[in-house]
Amino acid sequence: MATVPVPRRRPLANLRSDPSAFWHHVDGLLVGSVLVLAGLGLVMVYSATRGPEPYNTALVMRQSFFVVLGVVAATVTALIDYRRILDWAPWIYGGSILLLVAVKLVGSSRSGTQGWFALGQFQLQPSEFAKLALILGFTNLALQFHGDIDLRRLAVLLLVGALPIGLVLLQPDLGTALVSVAILFCLLVAAGVKGRYLILLAVGAVVFATLVLTSGVLDEYQQERLTVFTSQDSDRSLEERRDAAWNLEQSKIAIGSGGVTGKGLFQGPQTRLDNVPEQHTDFIFTVVGEELGLIGAAGMLGLYGLVVWRVWRTGQLARDEAGTLICVGVLAMFVFQIFQNVGMTMGIMPITGIPLPFLSYGGSSTIMSFMAIGLVLNVHMRRFR
Numbered sequence: 001m002a003t004v005p006v007p008r009r010r011p012l013a014n015l016r017s018d019p020s021a022f023w024h025h026v027d028g029l030l031v032g033s034v035l036v037l038a039g040l041g042l043v044m045v046y047s048a049t050r051g052p053e054p055y056n057t058a059l060v061m062r063q064s065f066f067v068v069l070g071v072v073a074a075t076v077t078a079l080i081d082y083r084r085i086l087d088w089a090p091w092i093y094g095g096s097i098l099l100l101v102a103v104k105l106v107g108s109s110r111s112g113t114q115g116w117f118a119l120g121q122f123q124l125q126p127s128e129f130a131k132l133a134l135i136l137g138f139t140n141l142a143l144q145f146h147g148d149i150d151l152r153r154l155a156v157l158l159l160v161g162a163l164p165i166g167l168v169l170l171q172p173d174l175g176t177a178l179v180s181v182a183i184l185f186c187l188l189v190a191a192g193v194k195g196r197y198l199i200l201l202a203v204g205a206v207v208f209a210t211l212v213l214t215s216g217v218l219d220e221y222q223q224e225r226l227t228v229f230t231s232q233d234s235d236r237s238l239e240e241r242r243d244a245a246w247n248l249e250q251s252k253i254a255i256g257s258g259g260v261t262g263k264g265l266f267q268g269p270q271t272r273l274d275n276v277p278e279q280h281t282d283f284i285f286t287v288v289g290e291e292l293g294l295i296g297a298a299g300m301l302g303l304y305g306l307v308v309w310r311v312w313r314t315g316q317l318a319r320d321e322a323g324t325l326i327c328v329g330v331l332a333m334f335v336f337q338i339f340q341n342v343g344m345t346m347g348i349m350p351i352t353g354i355p356l357p358f359l360s361y362g363g364s365s366t367i368m369s370f371m372a373i374g375l376v377l378n379v380h381m382r383r384f385r
Contacts, residue, residue, distance in 0.1 A: 025381045026078075030310035033303050034358060034373050038067050038366075040300060041359035044287045047266050048280040049361075059280065059361060062121075066363040070370030077374030081382060085375075086140050086322055093137030093160070099126035100167035113353070115171040125364035127176045130164045132368060132375070134180055135187070135329030142191040143322055149193050157188065158201075175352030179336050181205060186332035190325055247283065250276045251345045255289035255297075262293030280361045282353055285345045300359075304338050307373075314380040323379035330372045 046060040077085075085092075103126050108118045116123040137160050145153050161184035168177045185205075189198060254270035257263065268290035270276055276286050289297050308331065315327030334357055341356040343349030355365040 025383065027310055027314065027377060027380045029306060030314075030373065030377065030380075033306040033310070034370070035071075037300070037303050037307070037358040038070070040288075040303075041284070041356075041361075042067065043265070044284050044291075044359060045280050045361045047268070047291060048271055048284065048287050050266075051274075062363075063361050063366070066366040067370075069363070070367045073367050074370040074374035074377070077371050078377040078381065080378070082326060082375060082378040083320075083322060085378075086136060086143075089133075089136040089140035093133045093140075096126065096130040096133035097163060097167065100130055100164060102126075104167065104170055111353070113171050113173050115168075115173050115176075122363055125362075127164075127168045127171070127173055128364040128368040130168065131176070131180055131183060131333055132372060134161060134164055134183060135326060135333075135375075138184070138187050138191075138329070139322055139325040142187070142325060145191075147192040147321075149191060151197075154188075154193060154197060157191070157193075158184075161187075173353065175340075175354040178340070178352065179333060179354060182336040183329050183332045187325060187329050190328040247277050247351060248344075248347055251283055251286045252347055254286040255346060258290040258293040258297075260294045262289075262291050262296055265291050267291060281355060282341065282351075282360065283345055284356050284360045285342050288359075289345070301338075301342070304334075304357075308335060308338075311376050314376050314383075317383050318379050319383045319385070323383070326375050326379055330376055333372065334369075 042060055042063055045063050046057070049059040050056050103115055103117060107114050108116045108123070110116060110123075115127055116125050138157060141157060141160055142149075149157070161180065165177050165180045165184070168180065185198075185201065188201070250270060254268065254276055257270065258268070263269065266272075268287065270290055271279065271287050276283050279286055285297070288300055292299075311327055311331045311334065315324050315331065318324045318327060337354050337357055340349050340352060340354050341360075344351045344354075355362055357369045358366065360366075
């Protein structure tokens with residue numbers, strides 16, 4: 001009687017060595033850089049908000065909670081195949097548009113911007129998540145054109161970008177709108193839009209920005225904040241320019257006083273005296289510059305450089321156009337925010353309400369930034385599948 005051969009089980013060692021298994025391709029350098037930046041952010045937020053003894057830990061504990069939520073959100077985002085996420089992109093994009101409309105109708109205001117939903121002690125800012133929705137919505141649509149983008153298709157892509165940007169401007173939140181414009185432009189380049197169209201769009205963007213600044217859409221103090229960096233050496237006294245220039249003057253003093261090695265952790269006079277408004281959010285870089293000095297600031301920027309490089313590398317290694325476009329959008333978002341935020345604290349860029357990714361206090365910004373990294377990890381882990 002012939003014996004039936006029993007199929008041999010595949011050794012677990014072979015399963016673990018399967019090069020196509022996505023969990024073997026997590027970008028450890030990217031994950032490590034982001035976690036170190038988030039940890040540094042917690043220390044800087046604590047320094048900026050602890051106040052005199054007994055020290056206040058409420059905000060740093062809340063930011064720690066946001067970081068944990070961000071890590072969970074990044075993990076979930078990385079585990080779901082990004083091609084499946086793109087199948088949901090129309091719904092994600094549509095949902096973000098509805099939230100932007102709703103927040104304009106029933107949202108709460110802060111610093112002249114109506115852009116938040118109050119959820120108990122927490123606030124949700126839909127415009128932050130709209131940036132990711134823009135990346136996904138644009139990518140989903142551009143893939144259907146297969147690189148053949150004529151004027152009609154370009155108009156459709158521009159409409160996809162213009163809708164959330166316009167709704168954000170109505171809040172008004174020019175900083176977030178500028179980030180979205182940078183994302184849209186870089187995605188258009190990566191999608192294969194012809195150079196002559198890009199030049200026309202760049203000129204149109206300059207004209208549009210000029211109209212926004214002169215049309216009365218922005219409040220007077222918002223216009224002053226955007227333009228004060230161009231008149232730092234004017235003959236007008238600080239007293240005459242105090243409302244618009246106070247942040248900038250105190251920011252430059254804090255960074256400059258740090259010198260090469262800094263005043264020491266928790267020892268910055270400007271930070272301890274609470275001289276820099278919004279220091280734990282938009283102006284968090286001043287804490288780094290004052291307390292850790294040039295060396296600490298350079299180390300922080302080096303970590304950002306690693307993040308940018310790994311996102312760029314993932315975009316190059318992506319197995320399809322979808323992965324490349326996602327990485328380009330995330331890369332544009334991070335590069336613009338980092339350059340703009342650090343630049344405005346040093347007086348070389350206009351002052352806008354743009355947070356520094358992973359460092360600035362804020363739940364929506366922190367969770368969104370982690371989700372963006374989750375998308376990049378998603379593309380990296382599935383480059384062989």
